[in-house]
Amino acid sequence: MELPLSDVIIGAISKLIDDAQVDSREPTHSELETLISRSGLTSADPKSQGQTVGKAKRVRATLNWAIEHNSPAGSKLIALILSQVRAVGGFRETSPNYVGKEQIANAISAFESENFSLSEIGDIRPKVLDTLKGRExxxxxxxxxxxxxxxxxxxxxxxxxxxxxxxxxxxxxxxxxxxxxxxxxxxxxxxxxxxxxxxxxxxxxxxxxxxxxxxxxxxxxxxxxxxxxxxxxxxxxxxxxxxxxxxxxxxxxxxxxxxxxxxxxxxxxxxxxx
Incomplete structure (x- = not known):
């Protein structure tokens, strides 16, 4: 299932891993590096270019490059980030890694605009099943x-x-x-x-x-x-x-x-x- 890649999605995803206003929370920079590498976007990662940036800016820059040059890789990175945020408790209010109600609501709205349904616990699915075929x-x-x-x-x-x-x-x-x-x-x-x-x-x-x-x-x-x-x-x-x-x-x-x-x-x- 290929997730949508757009400016509004990039903004919402970046907010899910932004910890600039709070104590550090997962996913860590190291975990993001792994996700970016798995997506095949290491060359677009500001950190690989020697820059020191926060997690949100890092993800935005990588995905902004992908939207112009490698959309499938960007979609894969979005899916991996959502999965990682869910795995570390980012969608669970009692977790120290909880991303926040407003951030989740914004992400839900962003995916809604792209005909995808993101639940409050981080599950995502297309709203139109015609986009899926066969084994998928x-x-x-x-x-x-x-x-x-x-x-x-x-x-x-x-x-x-x-x-x-x-x-x-x-x-x-x-x-x-x-x-x-x-x-x-x-x-x-x-x-x-x-x-x-x-x-x-x-x-x-x-x-x-x-x-x-x-x-x-x-x-x-x-x-x-x-x-x-x-x-x-x-x-x-x-x-x-x-x-x-x-x-x-x-x-x-x-x-x-x-x-x-x-x-x-x-x-x-x-x-x-x-």
């Missing part, structure tokens, strides 16, 4: 399946698509196996086509004598998935969100966890079929 989309869906299994509510909603993980996964499977995604198909139809692509059994599939016992589990996943979709459409906003008054928080979390289990199972079968 599989990895993306797997990551959110794991979050959904832990009951993370935002993982059940792919912002900007209006579709939850199960529907996005079904479309991905159809695209991967058949080379197209049907338009205006309802959720049960999409799931049925995804199941057909993976040679899985739906509740409508006749039971065969001595069939593998896993076929019953496949049917159960299908039923759970279509039930979740009905709840989403009737009780939610129609866009994957399940935080409504007729559902308790425990019920919502249970449904979201089931979304993760179903998504993970479908993606596992997709990988097995390739």
């Amino acid at each position: 989309l599989t990895n993306f869906l797997e990551a959110y399946a794991q979050r959904a299994k832990r009951g993370s509510e935002d993982a059940a909603l792919l912002s900007g698509t209006g579709k939850d993980l199960l529907e996005a996964t079904a479309k991905h499977i159809i695209q991967t196996k058949f080379g197209y995604v049907p338009t205006n198909a309802n959720f049960p139809t999409l799931m049925g086509q995804a199941y057909a692509a993976l040679n899985m059994a739906t509740p409508e599939t006749p039971k065969e004598q001595n069939e593998p016992v896993i076929k019953e589990y496949e049917r159960a996943i299908f039923q759970i998935s279509t039930s979740i979709n009905k709840v989403r459409n009737r009780e939610g906003t129609g866009h994957g969100r399940l935080c409504v008054t007729s559902l308790t928080q425990e019920e919502s979390h249970s449904i979201i966890e089931s979304v993760g289990i179903g998504t993970e199972f479908l993606l596992m079968r997709l990988k097995q079929s390739s």
